[in-house]
Amino acid sequence: MAIATQDTAVRTGRITRTFIYVVLIFFALFYLLPFFIMVINSVKPLSEITSGNMLALPQDPTFAPWASAWSTAQIGVEATGLKPYFLNSILMVVPAVAISTALGALNGYILTKWRFRGDTILFGLMLFSCFIPFQIVLIPMARILGELGLSGSLPGLILVHVVYGIGFSTLYFRNYYAAFPTELVKSAMIDGAGFFRIFWRIMLPVSGPIAVVCIIWQFTNIWNDFLFGVSFAGLSAQPMTVALNNLVQSSTGVKEYNVHFAGAILAALPTLFVYIVAGRYFVRGLMAGSVKG
Amino acid sequence: MSFLDIDNVTKSYGNVEVLHRVDIDVQEGEFLVLVGPSGCGKSTLLNMIAGLENITGGNISINGRVVNDVHPSKRNIAMVFQSYALYPNMTVGQNMTFGMEMHGIPKPERDRKLADVAKLLQIENLLDRKPGQLSGGQRQRVAMGRALVRDPDVFLFDEPLSNLDAKLRVDMRTEIKKLHQKLGTTIVYVTHDQIEALTLSTRIAVMNKGYVQQLGTAKEVYDDPANMFVASFMGSPSMNLIPAKIVEDNGALAAEITDASGRPVRLRLSRDGAGVRAHLERRVILGIRPEAITDAEGADRRASNLQVLGNDVAVTEPAGSDTFVTMTLSGKDCIARMRADAEARAGAHFDFTVNMDKAVLFDPETEERIDR
Ligand SMILES: Nc1ncnc2c1ncn2[C@@H]1O[C@H](COP(=O)(O)OP(=O)(O)OP(=O)(O)O)[C@@H](O)[C@H]1O
Ligand SMILES: [Mg+2]
Numbered sequence: 001m002a003i004a005t006q007d008t009a010v011r012t013g014r015i016t017r018t019f020i021y022v023v024l025i026f027f028a029l030f031y032l033l034p035f036f037i038m039v040i041n042s043v044k045p046l047s048e049i050t051s052g053n054m055l056a057l058p059q060d061p062t063f064a065p066w067a068s069a070w071s072t073a074q075i076g077v078e079a080t081g082l083k084p085y086f087l088n089s090i091l092m093v094v095p096a097v098a099i100s101t102a103l104g105a106l107n108g109y110i111l112t113k114w115r116f117r118g119d120t121i122l123f124g125l126m127l128f129s130c131f132i133p134f135q136i137v138l139i140p141m142a143r144i145l146g147e148l149g150l151s152g153s154l155p156g157l158i159l160v161h162v163v164y165g166i167g168f169s170t171l172y173f174r175n176y177y178a179a180f181p182t183e184l185v186k187s188a189m190i191d192g193a194g195f196f197r198i199f200w201r202i203m204l205p206v207s208g209p210i211a212v213v214c215i216i217w218q219f220t221n222i223w224n225d226f227l228f229g230v231s232f233a234g235l236s237a238q239p240m241t242v243a244l245n246n247l248v249q250s251s252t253g254v255k256e257y258n259v260h261f262a263g264a265i266l267a268a269l270p271t272l273f274v275y276i277v278a279g280r281y282f283v284r285g286l287m288a289g290s291v292k293g
Numbered sequence: 294m295s296f297l298d299i300d301n302v303t304k305s306y307g308n309v310e311v312l313h314r315v316d317i318d319v320q321e322g323e324f325l326v327l328v329g330p331s332g333c334g335k336s337t338l339l340n341m342i343a344g345l346e347n348i349t350g351g352n353i354s355i356n357g358r359v360v361n362d363v364h365p366s367k368r369n370i371a372m373v374f375q376s377y378a379l380y381p382n383m384t385v386g387q388n389m390t391f392g393m394e395m396h397g398i399p400k401p402e403r404d405r406k407l408a409d410v411a412k413l414l415q416i417e418n419l420l421d422r423k424p425g426q427l428s429g430g431q432r433q434r435v436a437m438g439r440a441l442v443r444d445p446d447v448f449l450f451d452e453p454l455s456n457l458d459a460k461l462r463v464d465m466r467t468e469i470k471k472l473h474q475k476l477g478t479t480i481v482y483v484t485h486d487q488i489e490a491l492t493l494s495t496r497i498a499v500m501n502k503g504y505v506q507q508l509g510t511a512k513e514v515y516d517d518p519a520n521m522f523v524a525s526f527m528g529s530p531s532m533n534l535i536p537a538k539i540v541e542d543n544g545a546l547a548a549e550i551t552d553a554s555g556r557p558v559r560l561r562l563s564r565d566g567a568g569v570r571a572h573l574e575r576r577v578i579l580g581i582r583p584e585a586i587t588d589a590e591g592a593d594r595r596a597s598n599l600q601v602l603g604n605d606v607a608v609t610e611p612a613g614s615d616t617f618v619t620m621t622l623s624g625k626d627c628i629a630r631m632r633a634d635a636e637a638r639a640g641a642h643f644d645f646t647v648n649m650d651k652a653v654l655f656d657p658e659t660e661e662r663i664d665r
Binding site (some may be wrong): 183184186187188189190191192193197201202205206212 | 340343344345364365370371372374375376378380381382391392395396443
């Protein structure tokens with residue numbers, strides 16, 4: 001009897017396991033297939049795409065579409081390729097991520113270790129920014145940028161992303177620091193460290209995991225943003241996503257699908273890169289907030 | 294002028310008062326223990342001395358200076374926390390010198406002090422480790438070392454031993470006591486463990502519900518408790534509190550209680566002052582420590598008033614060096630602490646010897662002492 005039940009247990013275990021693997025493999029393929037198609041088509045001459053099967057492997061591989069997408073393709077009215085816009089995106093995303101993460105860390109520190117009257121309400125209000133749809137803020141934001149004289153400029157776009165990012169970065173850091181023992185802060189106060197010294201010497205050195213989570217999150221969101229880019233960036237400040245859209249839309253003659261594919265991959269590369277480099281810490285950081293120790 | 298003066302201090306959170314007019318004077322070199330059950334306000338009081346909580350009313354002064362509005366780092370105190378609060382990203386050495394660094398003490402002096410204290414606490418070999426690589430006992434030592442290097446006027450300890458296992462706790466207790474005797478610094482020490490309080494202190498403040506119930510030496514608090522709370526909180530097993538009646542017996546005052554079978558028994562009192570006399574023919578609570586009830590051989594020879602009390606034994610519990618004997622008096626369980634080879638047998642009759650010199654009397658309504 002006992003043996004029989006054990007047997008069933010082993011068998012169900014195996015069946016469940018097989019089922020889980022099948023599902024996982026299915027979804028892995030489901031997500032990888034489009035990427036695979038993009039990659040193979042980005043290294044085909046255009047004729048191979050238009051004449052035949054999108055799924056076929058390239059007969060005559062070429063990197064010309066990549067070169068074209070990067071430096072010569074027609075974007076809007078000019079044939080500059082995606083290069084200058086890639087640079088715009090970098091110039092936008094790096095300060096925006098850095099500033100919003102730094103402010104989020106500072107906010108989280110204050111909201112957990114320097115409690116004051118109404119701090120929970122303030123935090124609740126900040127969380128609103130995580131849930132307000134982008135479209136709602138477009139017009140007020142345009143107005144404010146106008147008042148500040150930042151309309152259409154890169155700093156204006158950075159400001160928008162910082163403001164929008166603070167909600168999430170504050171949420172991350174606040175929850176992380178909530179689990180951080182307050183006695184350490186008290187101890188540092190007795191030791192004679194002030195507000196910033198405690199932040200710099202005690203809190204920040206142990207904030208690595210959550211900083212990684214926050215940076216990945218902000219980086220992906222800001223890099224992939226299209227709406228703010230298209231609404232607030234002037235021609236000279238347009239980010240990669242907007243340029244990619246223009247590349248795909250603007251071809252007057254033939255649609256160069258291979259160039260479009262190459263451009264799309266170029267646009268996705270930085271986020272992919274960030275995930276590959278820091279993905280491990282991402283999961284670890286997400287766990288660290290909830291499970292103390 | 295006392296060294297640390299807690300003068301009529303109150304603390305409120307919103308309109309809830311959690312500390313009521315606490316008034317304690319601590320002399321230089323004293324080891325004051327704040328003891329009481331969870332939530333009685335010990336940590337709050339300690340944090341107020343440290344400057345981590347602000348003071349709602351009254352004054353705290355250290356070394357002649359009112360510190361109510363002085364920042365924690367300027368009060369010249371050092372604190373050891375229950376969780377040790379070691380900075381996880383710094384080595385032991387950096388942890389211990391962080392305070393001096395913040396106070397702008399030059400590196401050579403920091404290193405010299407660090408070496409001195411590390412030697413004193415025998416943690417020289419740990420200085421390059423991170424707190425995560427230390428055992429609980431070692432962390433405890435480092436936390437004390439961090440306090441010691443500061444050379445403070447007052448040391449504050451908040452339940453520093455409660456995270457250690459039983460054996461280590463006893464060892465560290467002895468070590469703290471030795472350290473205090475060696476250095477002679479003023480210490481305020483919070484614990485909810487009455488044994489720690491009795492062994493370490495030069496004076497104890499027993500607290501309950503935000504009130505200081507009694508302030509005195511270990512002996513005063515133990516032998517001469519101010520009220521029923523102190524009597525039952527200090528001591529383990531705790532003092533027997535037996536409902537009784539004050540009666541006149543051959544011209545002397547006695548406490549009348551009933552034995553296991555409900556027969557009245559009279560125990561002549563050693564102290565019969567006006568407070569007791571005022572309670573003649575009234576109900577009182579008779580408090581007797583377990584060790585004041587023994588067999589005839591185990592009784593204190595120097596006691597002036599030993600009374601014999603015959604009663605049925607309910608349970609005996611041998612505990613190595615002692616045997617605890619439980620009986621019923623006035624309908625309540627009452628514990629006697631006897632020599633290991635006392636003859637009491639469960640279910641049998643036994644003649645207990647009660648040292649009435651050690652007995653105390655309380656008013657059942659106010660719970661205060663009536664025979665002081
Ligand atoms: N921030 C606060 N707001 C409101 N009430 C508080 C606050 N901090 C403490 N209290 C209350 O003050 C009282 C004393 O708390 P305290 O921490 O001093 O107790 P304690 O004696 O140290 O207890 P324990 O032995 O459990 O540490 C408790 O009743 C607690 O609920
Ligand atoms: Mg406490």
